Amino acid sequence: CDxxxxxxxxFTRENEAQTLLPTxxxxxxxxxxxxxxxxxxxxxxxxxxxxxxxxxxxxxxxxVPLQPLAxxxxxxxxxxxxxxxxxxxxxLYAKSIGLSSAANGIVLSAPALTLLILAKPSGRxxxxxxxxxxxxxxxxxxxxxxxxxxxxxxPPLLFTRLGLGAGICAKEAGERGxxxxxxxxxxxxRGKVLAANQAMIALGIAVGAPLGGxxxxxxxxxxxxxxxxxxxxxxxxxxxxLPETVPAKRDGExxxxxxxxxxxxxxxxxxxxxxxLTQPAWRGxxxxxxxxxxxxxxxxxxxxxxxxxxxxxxxxGAGTLISAAGLSGLIGAPLGGxxxxxxxxxFTALTSGLISGVSLMLIPxxxxxxxxxxxxxxxxxxxxxxxxASFSNTGAAFVTVVLIWSTAVAxxxxxxxxxxxxxxxxxxxxxxxxxxxxxxDALFLVA
Numbered sequence: 001c002d003x004x005x006x007x008x009x010x011f012t013r014e015n016e017a018q019t020l021l022p023t024x025x026x027x028x029x030x031x032x033x034x035x036x037x038x039x040x041x042x043x044x045x046x047x048x049x050x051x052x053x054x055x056x057x058x059x060x061x062x063x064v065p066l067q068p069l070a071x072x073x074x075x076x077x078x079x080x081x082x083x084x085x086x087x088x089x090x091x092l093y094a095k096s097i098g099l100s101s102a103a104n105g106i107v108l109s110a111p112a113l114t115l116l117i118l119a120k121p122s123g124r125x126x127x128x129x130x131x132x133x134x135x136x137x138x139x140x141x142x143x144x145x146x147x148x149x150x151x152x153x154x155p156p157l158l159f160t161r162l163g164l165g166a167g168i169c170a171k172e173a174g175e176r177g178x179x180x181x182x183x184x185x186x187x188x189x190r191g192k193v194l195a196a197n198q199a200m201i202a203l204g205i206a207v208g209a210p211l212g213g214x215x216x217x218x219x220x221x222x223x224x225x226x227x228x229x230x231x232x233x234x235x236x237x238x239x240x241x242l243p244e245t246v247p248a249k250r251d252g253e254x255x256x257x258x259x260x261x262x263x264x265x266x267x268x269x270x271x272x273x274x275x276x277l278t279q280p281a282w283r284g285x286x287x288x289x290x291x292x293x294x295x296x297x298x299x300x301x302x303x304x305x306x307x308x309x310x311x312x313x314x315x316x317g318a319g320t321l322i323s324a325a326g327l328s329g330l331i332g333a334p335l336g337g338x339x340x341x342x343x344x345x346x347f348t349a350l351t352s353g354l355i356s357g358v359s360l361m362l363i364p365x366x367x368x369x370x371x372x373x374x375x376x377x378x379x380x381x382x383x384x385x386x387x388x389a390s391f392s393n394t395g396a397a398f399v400t401v402v403l404i405w406s407t408a409v410a411x412x413x414x415x416x417x418x419x420x421x422x423x424x425x426x427x428x429x430x431x432x433x434x435x436x437x438x439x440x441d442a443l444f445l446v447a
Contacts, residue, residue, distance in 0.1 A: 065243075068182055068242050069193055071238060071239075072178070072179065072242070073197060074238065075235045075239060076197060076200040076201055077201075077204045078204070078234050078238070079138075079231055079235040080200070080204025080205050081204045081231055082208060083205060083231075084205035084209040084211075084212065085209065085212025085227055085228060086145070086224055086225065087212075089216055089221050089224040090108065093225070094157075096220075097151070099157075106154075106158065107158060109444070109445060110161035110162050110165060111161055111162070111164050111165030111168060112165065112444050113162065113165060113445060114162050114165030114166045115168060115169045115437070116438055116441040116445065119169060119173075119437060119438035119441070120434055122137075122169045122170045122434065123173045123428075123432070123433070123434035125170065125173065126430035129246050130174045130246055131174065133171070133430075134171055134174035134175060134178065134242070135236050136170055137167045137169070137174060138167065138235055138236035138239065140164075140170065141167035141171060141229075142167075142230075142236070143167075143229075144160045144163035145229035146226065146229045147160035148164070149226050150222075167232075174430070176433045178242065179193070179194070180421045180424065180429040180430075180433070181245035184421070188341065190418050191336065191338065191345070191415075191418060193337075194340070194413075195335075195338070198333040198336075199329060202410070203330060206323070206330075212227075276435055277435075281419075282435065285416065285436050286439045289436035289440045290439055290440060291353065291357070292412065292413075292416070295356060295409060297444065304322060306363070306367065307398070310367070310394050310395050311398070311399070321399060325403060329410035331407055332352075332411040333410045333411065336410065336413065336415055337414050340418055345418035345419045346415075349416055352411040352412035356404075356405050359402070359408065360401075363402070366397040366398050367398065420433045420436060
């Protein structure tokens with residue numbers, strides 16, 4: 001057996017530049033070396049190194065965090081079913097308790113305020129421990145949705161929505177940090193993991209939106225927030241089974257240097273956003289996030305109005321287009337992940353950003369190319385032929401550019417996250433990655 005192992009090792013050494021042994025050989029080599037390790041002499045020192053390499057390969061394969069990643073994806077799907085149910089319901093709920101349009105706008109933007117204020121503290125909290133940020137944020141999320149369901153006036157409703165923003169902030173900080181920790185163990189599939197995460201979010205919203213409508217019809221708007229609260233509690237329970245990645249990551253670091261000791265201390269001066277902004281890469285990442293947020297604001301404010309004018313069915317046609325734009329994430333996110341793993345995150349972010357920007361600029365050009373079609377579709381027409389011709393021109397072109405834009409945005413999301421993960425200092429991922437998000441939230445409040 002010793003001779004066979006030595007012969008196999010020599011053959012591999014001689015041909016390592018030309019061939020790779022099938023992975024099925026790995027268990028055989030490891031078992032053989034473990035069975036006879038006590039009988040090896042000093043003259044077989046190279047064989048010891050070879051067997052150690054095999055054992056290390058198997059250990060690395062065992063360390064691929066498939067179970068935690070799968071659990072995060074499942075949890076995201078469950079949580080965003082509740083989010084999807086709430087998105088179309090909140091305006092109806094505000095109207096049912098007598099809020100004006102201005103008050104409704106304040107209520108809708110309240111979570112963004114706490115997201116902006118607490119972004120950095122939540123990031124630092126998460127960099128000390130991921131699971132408390134995840135689970136604590138989700139519990140606060142559930143309590144806030146429960147409070148929303150029980151509110152009947154502006155003060156308690158505004159308070160609960162601010163609490164929701166705080167819960168989301170802590171949950172997202174923990175999630176960003178944990179994904180960065182897990183993906184760092186398997187960087188070769190970073191794009192696929194981030195794309196799958198975004199796809200689960202899109203799928204959850206797509207499933208939750210119609211379910212929310214059914215719940216509203218059967219039990220009223222308040223019941224939807226109870227369902228969302230339940231989804232958050234289920235997600236918090238699932239997160240109990242996740243490993244804590246911060247100690248595992250830092251135990252493996254060389255803490256003898258002053259730099260790593262300061263990382264473990266996590267004092268208030270460990271990460272300063274103003275220092276990150278002195279680096280061109282972080283400034284560019286913030287600008288990309290601002291550009292993506294502008295597109296999101298356009299989706300919420302302008303595109304539904306234009307779609308109601310251009311598409312048959314008015315508001316129904318607009319709602320269908322918005323749903324289709326959300327579902328395009330199931331195509332764009334995997335496409336972006338595939339491109340990240342093959343061409344790199346920067347190339348993917350640049351390409352998808354250019355496509356999404358050009359698509360948004362094409363929308364007014366498309367509408368102006370057939371200016372009469374908007375007035376025809378908005379007016380009362382007597383023949384189906386005119387309406388069909390109208391949709392086939394402006395409507396089809398409008399839908400096409402909107403779907404191209406939304407698909408490109410979905411592809412860009414994982415790429416920007418991958419870039420942030422690579423740029424973030426070790427041990428301070430959540431704090432650093434909160435910077436682009438906080439910039440986008442600030443723009444959302446102003447817009």
